[in-house]
Amino acid sequence: MATISDVAKLANVSVATVSRYLNDSGYVGTKSRESIELAIKELNYSPSEVARSLSTKQSDIIGLIIPDIKNPFFPELARAVEDTAFEYGYTVILCNSDENAEKEKHYLQKLTKKYVAGIILTSIIEQENHRQSVNLPIVALDRPIQSEIPTVTTNNQKGARLATEYLLQCGATNLLCMSGPKNMTSSQARVEGFKSAINDKEMEWQIIESPYDFEMAEKILYDYLKENPAIDGIFACSDASAIGALKAAHRLHLRIPEDIQIVGFDGIQIGNVVSPGLTTVAQNIYLLGQTATRLLIKQIEGKNLTETSVCIDPELIIRETTRKERTE
Amino acid sequence: MATISDVAKLANVSVATVSRYLNDSGYVGTKSRESIELAIKELNYSPSEVARSLSTKQSDIIGLIIPDIKNPFFPELARAVEDTAFEYGYTVILCNSDENAEKEKHYLQKLTKKYVAGIILTSIIEQENHRQSVNLPIVALDRPIQSEIPTVTTNNQKGARLATEYLLQCGATNLLCMSGPKNMTSSQARVEGFKSAINDKEMEWQIIESPYDFEMAEKILYDYLKENPAIDGIFACSDASAIGALKAAHRLHLRIPEDIQIVGFDGIQIGNVVSPGLTTVAQNIYLLGQTATRLLIKQIEGKNLTETSVCIDPELIIRETTRKERTE
């Protein structure tokens, strides 16, 4: 690996000049420029980012901390982040926190030691004072952390309301809301949305908690539906649990959507391959990741943020787990 | 951020001693040790990995280059890599190459500039001399690159043979093999496996090419099945195309598995949520990633490899897109 001083020697100039050329900071004469360019070609030189980092105390690495890339929501998000990072010349380190506070902290520290330029965080830890422990640009994704930290989220409440209202329009009269883990603010917001749609309507409804996991959801719902056969509409706070519900309903020989209707939340691809196709409130996952990354890079590059937080509207995608809307 | 010399000062020793303590290389007296430990606590010191990298010309970063994290095969793989890396104290940079040679090269160079410790590569570029262009530990994953580079793959041929033989046992008599892109060696191997199972049996069979993509596969197969209604068994070289085939068959009102049977390849999660559940040749994706990472780390740490390449057997998972095997 050739170094900057190799280039300098070959080009008969000083390293300072080469450095100036590389970063086009300051002047560099035409002659010098030419010989430098030649030397760089000659030596196939390319600057060491590590040395550069040490000097500038910055790198072009972005840390992305998510719960689990296997969770079907995150690949698309990660992809959006990586694409956007790539576009701006950054590179991303992937960290799976498993919703585990210890692991999350570990990564936060590790990333700091690497002089990463900034961090995108999908965190469960809400009470923790992240900004204090790491003195870096951060943006919270999908789940808000603290008021001071820029956040990109979906309008969960609105989405949930949309879903629930649609379910009612489609004739459901006895609703079940499958919430996510209680400590997730996004799940809380979705439950709120559900309630706001029910509002004061006189009808049967109930809420149960279920993890965002196919199999767990299936198990829980199988038992629950057996005990509560009157339920004819389900709003699940995630597509994962919606699909679990779908399977449970199948096992109970319930016809979908005739006997029971289901609406999910997230808009992950699987919802479209399952049959019947899952009606769901789709988050704009790609936009979410892209926006977060752009917000982060703006911070990194010192531009002050005009918008400190952004909330993206989800969209109801109607497929086959709901009946046709009645347009009387 | 405290530095090593801050610690040295506070502990009343030299930086060299602190450094020795940190890496426990060389001697360090009990007294020094104690005061150093104290100072480190005091200052909440933690060494800069960047400076360390510059000095040692090594880092604890592993580069992972894959086609697309959105492709449902890769999240699990990436997770395995990350888990294993984490276990050994490494960290991973995620790169999506989009099967694009330019992008792949770009990342290869970029990673080199970062002094990454090694690279795990799922490459399409077979003719390229990777090892030459980057002088780093590399291991090829899923798809072999060059003979000299350690490779971790699934036994594709064997898996495909298994699948095809099973299809025959289940009574299929007119087979279609949906291959992947021609230039993928893994797809080639699977086609070979298919052929070897057919061997000299007198029967109808044909091969068509289809990308590993739900929608494309569905489109292609819809047209094809319409023209060739006699086909009663499909071996798809990927679960993605198998699922596409499933949807196409649905649209044509073919009953599965009564009218047409399908076996996929990969063992991605979606295969289990789709209905009917997809019979498939499951790769041990996690083991694949874990093995590759271990192999890489061994190289990085200078241990010579006893096994330069490993080939993992896949497993036939029987679900509902095939009929019961006839045990006459």
Added chain:
DNA sequence: TTGTATGCGTTATCAG
């Protein structure tokens, strides 16, 4: 057992 000095590859300051 410990400290000094030098190098790792860049950037950046400050004289020329």
Added chain:
DNA sequence: CTGATAACGCATACAA
């Protein structure tokens, strides 16, 4: 416009 040179934070050979 250009060139020394200190600094970035750490590792390490060599002395002491």
